[in-house]
Amino acid sequence: MKETAVIEGGVTAPGGFRAAGVHCGIKAEKPDLALIVSDRPAAIAGVFTTNRVQAAPVRICREKLAGRTARAIVINSGSANACTGAAGRADAEEIVRVTAELLGVEPAVVFPCSTGTIGRRLPVDKIKAGLELAVGELSAAGGAAAARAIMTTDTVPKQYAVRFEVEGRQLSIGGMAKGAGMIEPNMATMLAFLTTDAPVEAQGLQAAVKRAVDAGFNRISVDGDRSTNDTVLAIANGASGGEVLSPGHTGWPVFCSALEDVSRRLAFEIVRDGEGATRFVTVSVAGAASHADADRAARAVANSLLVKTSWYGGDPNWGRVIDAVGYSGADVDESRVEIAYDGVCAVLGGTAAPGVTQEDLGRVIRRRAFAVEINLHLGNGEAVVYTCDCSEEYVRINSAYMT
Amino acid sequence: MKETAVIEGGVTAPGGFRAAGVHCGIKAEKPDLALIVSDRPAAIAGVFTTNRVQAAPVRICREKLAGRTARAIVINSGSANACTGAAGRADAEEIVRVTAELLGVEPAVVFPCSTGTIGRRLPVDKIKAGLELAVGELSAAGGAAAARAIMTTDTVPKQYAVRFEVEGRQLSIGGMAKGAGMIEPNMATMLAFLTTDAPVEAQGLQAAVKRAVDAGFNRISVDGDRSTNDTVLAIANGASGGEVLSPGHTGWPVFCSALEDVSRRLAFEIVRDGEGATRFVTVSVAGAASHADADRAARAVANSLLVKTSWYGGDPNWGRVIDAVGYSGADVDESRVEIAYDGVCAVLGGTAAPGVTQEDLGRVIRRRAFAVEINLHLGNGEAVVYTCDCSEEYVRINSAYMT
Numbered sequence: 001m002k003e004t005a006v007i008e009g010g011v012t013a014p015g016g017f018r019a020a021g022v023h024c025g026i027k028a029e030k031p032d033l034a035l036i037v038s039d040r041p042a043a044i045a046g047v048f049t050t051n052r053v054q055a056a057p058v059r060i061c062r063e064k065l066a067g068r069t070a071r072a073i074v075i076n077s078g079s080a081n082a083c084t085g086a087a088g089r090a091d092a093e094e095i096v097r098v099t100a101e102l103l104g105v106e107p108a109v110v111f112p113c114s115t116g117t118i119g120r121r122l123p124v125d126k127i128k129a130g131l132e133l134a135v136g137e138l139s140a141a142g143g144a145a146a147a148r149a150i151m152t153t154d155t156v157p158k159q160y161a162v163r164f165e166v167e168g169r170q171l172s173i174g175g176m177a178k179g180a181g182m183i184e185p186n187m188a189t190m191l192a193f194l195t196t197d198a199p200v201e202a203q204g205l206q207a208a209v210k211r212a213v214d215a216g217f218n219r220i221s222v223d224g225d226r227s228t229n230d231t232v233l234a235i236a237n238g239a240s241g242g243e244v245l246s247p248g249h250t251g252w253p254v255f256c257s258a259l260e261d262v263s264r265r266l267a268f269e270i271v272r273d274g275e276g277a278t279r280f281v282t283v284s285v286a287g288a289a290s291h292a293d294a295d296r297a298a299r300a301v302a303n304s305l306l307v308k309t310s311w312y313g314g315d316p317n318w319g320r321v322i323d324a325v326g327y328s329g330a331d332v333d334e335s336r337v338e339i340a341y342d343g344v345c346a347v348l349g350g351t352a353a354p355g356v357t358q359e360d361l362g363r364v365i366r367r368r369a370f371a372v373e374i375n376l377h378l379g380n381g382e383a384v385v386y387t388c389d390c391s392e393e394y395v396r397i398n399s400a401y402m403t
Numbered sequence: 404m405k406e407t408a409v410i411e412g413g414v415t416a417p418g419g420f421r422a423a424g425v426h427c428g429i430k431a432e433k434p435d436l437a438l439i440v441s442d443r444p445a446a447i448a449g450v451f452t453t454n455r456v457q458a459a460p461v462r463i464c465r466e467k468l469a470g471r472t473a474r475a476i477v478i479n480s481g482s483a484n485a486c487t488g489a490a491g492r493a494d495a496e497e498i499v500r501v502t503a504e505l506l507g508v509e510p511a512v513v514f515p516c517s518t519g520t521i522g523r524r525l526p527v528d529k530i531k532a533g534l535e536l537a538v539g540e541l542s543a544a545g546g547a548a549a550a551r552a553i554m555t556t557d558t559v560p561k562q563y564a565v566r567f568e569v570e571g572r573q574l575s576i577g578g579m580a581k582g583a584g585m586i587e588p589n590m591a592t593m594l595a596f597l598t599t600d601a602p603v604e605a606q607g608l609q610a611a612v613k614r615a616v617d618a619g620f621n622r623i624s625v626d627g628d629r630s631t632n633d634t635v636l637a638i639a640n641g642a643s644g645g646e647v648l649s650p651g652h653t654g655w656p657v658f659c660s661a662l663e664d665v666s667r668r669l670a671f672e673i674v675r676d677g678e679g680a681t682r683f684v685t686v687s688v689a690g691a692a693s694h695a696d697a698d699r700a701a702r703a704v705a706n707s708l709l710v711k712t713s714w715y716g717g718d719p720n721w722g723r724v725i726d727a728v729g730y731s732g733a734d735v736d737e738s739r740v741e742i743a744y745d746g747v748c749a750v751l752g753g754t755a756a757p758g759v760t761q762e763d764l765g766r767v768i769r770r771r772a773f774a775v776e777i778n779l780h781l782g783n784g785e786a787v788v789y790t791c792d793c794s795e796e797y798v799r800i801n802s803a804y805m806t
Contacts, residue, residue, distance in 0.1 A: 012487075050730070051726065051729040051730045052729040052730070052733075052734075052735040052737065053725050053726060053730075053735060053737045053740075054727075054729075054737070054751075055730065080722070081749070082722065082726075083722060083725055083737070083753055083754050084754055085752065085753060085754040086737070087754075113470050117720075117722060117773070118720075118721075118722025118723070118725065119721060119722045119725075119750075119754070119755050121756075131518065150670060175643045182551050190581070227726065228722075228729060229726075236735055260806035268746070287531055305708065305793075305797075305801070306801055307685065309797070309802045310801060310802060311796050312802045313801070313802030314799065315802065315803070317488060317520075317521075318481070318521075318522060319520060319521020319522045319631075320521070320687030322456050322522075322631075323454065323456060323485075323523065323630065323631050325455075325456065325520060326454040326455040326456030326457075326631060327453070327454045327455070327456075328454075331455075332455035333457060334457070334486070334489070336456065336458045346617050347486070349488065350486055350488060351486050351487055351488040351490075351491075351522070352458075352486070352523075389474075390708075390798060391802075392795040392798045392799060393796060394708075394712070395793060395794060395795045395797070395798055396714065396795060397713040398468075398708070398709055398712035398713060399713060399716030399794075400716055400718070
C-alpha cells in the first residue's frame, strides 16, 4: 500500500468540483457564503451533532441524505439558523430552492449548512443576492475562498487534501473545516466538508465517513460545548472514473485510510485554532477497565478548566490531571495511576514519581505541543483526545457581546 | 415554628466550642493551620468527595466516623495531602497524634483535614510547631481566625451562624467554609465545618447533614472540577443541655431547617467568592422528565464555559443556554423549551420570545445576581444549581504556577 501524498488545496483539489466564497452581508465585512458544486451527481454521506437541539439545516440534511445523491452544498457563516422554528426551516428551504434554480439542478440534491449565532433568522434576501454572485464565481480554484467564507471565530482557514493511488488510478480527497469554539463533537464537529473524485457508493461512503469522523473530529475538544450545528458532509463524484470502490475492493482500505487522514488533519487544525489556544495537547489514556472508561477519563482531563488553565500557565500541575481522572466516572485505583508528559514520568503508583523535578516537567508543559499519557493499569481500555489550553483570550472572545 | 435568627460568628458561636487559626509556615505568610475543639465529647457526622482519588485525611476521616465521637478537628491549608501514598497517611496520623497529645484526648476523636496543592508532602515539623501555638490560642472567640486559616484562593473568610429555639431552649449552629476553585461537589464541597451546641446523636446528625449538604453544598458549581479533598464535618456537643434531638422529636424539623440554612448560606458564599467571579447566577430547571434530567440540564448550563463567559460579558446569549440543555443528556423537545431571565421571557417554544429585545435581556444579565429559569415542559422534574460567571481573572488565577 503506497503512502498518501499531501497536495495543495481543499475541496476543489479532487477533480470535478468547483467552489466559491463570497460576502453577502450576514457579517459586516468578511466572506459569509460558500458554495461547493460537483459537476455530476455525487454520492453523499453525513454525520451530525448528537445535541437534542438541532439547527434547521441539520434536520434538513439528515432527511436529504435518504436520497444519497448531491450536486451542491450551500453554507453560510454568521448565523446558525438554530432555534428559529418553522420559519427557520422555511428560510433554509428557500435558500436550497434558489441555489438549485441558479445551478439548474433539483432542490433534492442541494444540501444547506449554517454556522454562527443561535436564535436569529437568516437574512434570506441578502443570501439570495449572494448566491447569484457565488454561482458566477464558481471555479476549480475556489476551494480556498470557500474555506474562508465558512469561518466564524476561526483565525485561519482550514483546508487539506491528499492524493493516493488505487490500481494505477490517481484519486484525491480534499476537505475544509471551520470551528474554534463550542467544540466537543460527538458524531461530528462544527462544519467539515470532504470531497473526493473516487467513485464510491453512498452506503460505503457513509461507513467510511463514520469511521473517519470517529478517528478525527470525534476525538477533539476545545471547550466541552457541543454545538447545535455540527455537520460533516462527504461527497464522492467519481470524476476519476474507473471501478466503484466499496468495502471488499482492494482499494477500499487505501481510500478509508486517506479519508481518515484528511478528517484527523482537519480536526487537528480546529484544535490548533481553538479560541485563544496557545498549546496543542494530546491526552491519551491506556490501561483503563474499558474503552468507554478510557474515553471518560481522557475527556474529563481534556475538558477540565483547571487543567486547561494550568497548561496555559506552563504549570506541570499533575494534581489537577489525576483529580479529573478521579471524578471522570471511570474505574480508578488511585495507587496504580501513572502519568507522564511526553514520556517524562510525573506520577507513579498514584504519587509523585521519585527523582523528577517540577523543572523537568515544566520544560515539557511549556512546549507548544505535548502529550499527557495516563495509564490506569486496570485493563486494556484505550482512548485519545486532542485538545488545547484555555487562556484569558478565550474568555475575552466569548464574553464579547453576541459572538 | 419560630424563625431562625442570624447571629455573629461562625464555628465558635454555639456554646462549648473553642477555635484558633495560626500561621505555621506551609504558606509564606498567611494563616494556614486551624483548630476547632469541643469542650466535651461531641457527636460527629461527615460527607465526603465522591472523587475516586481521595486525599489521605479524607480516607482517615471516613474511618474515624465509625467511632461517632469527636473532640477536635485540625485543618491545614496550602497543601492537600492528596496523592501522597502511605507516607501522606502517616503524616496525617502523626498530626492527629500530636494534636491529641496537646489536647489530652484520644487520637480517635481528632479529625484531620487538608486543602491546597495536590501531590506534595505536608511539612509535618512545621505543623507540629504550629499546633502548640494554636492550642495556646484556642478561644471561644477564635472562630474568625480559624475561618481565615482554612482559606486558599478565597478572597474572604466564610462563616455564618444562626440561633433558634426548641421547647424554650436556645440552640445555635455555626459554620465556616472555604473554596473558590475546583468546585463541583457531589457529596460535599471543599471544606466546611458545622458546629452546634444542640444535643444530637451521631446517626441522626448524619442524616441531617446529608440532607443539608444536598440542599446547599451539592447545589453549587464554580468550575465543574470536583476536588480530591471535599469534606463537610458537623459536630454536635450538646452544650445547650436538655433532651436529645432526634428524628421524631418536635424540635427535629427546626434543627434540620437551621442546619440547611447554614449549609446553603455557606455554599452561596463559596459561589460569590468563586475564583474571578463577578456574578451570582441561579440556574433552575423545571418541567423536566425527571429530577435527574433537571439536574443534568442545570449542571450542563452552569458548567458551560461558553455560557459562563457570556454571563461575564453581560451578553444575553440564550443560544448557548439552550445548546447546553440540548447536549446535557436530559430528554428535550426543542419546540417546548422556555427560558427566562429573572422572569423576563427570552425563549418560548424553542425560539426567541416575540417582543423581547436583547436590551431587555441585557438589563437582567448585567445584574450582579440573576436567575436563569428553564422550563422543559415535559414532566415534573426540578433542580437548581447556584453558580458564577467565568472571567479572565479565573484564567489568571489558575494559570499561575502551582496554585
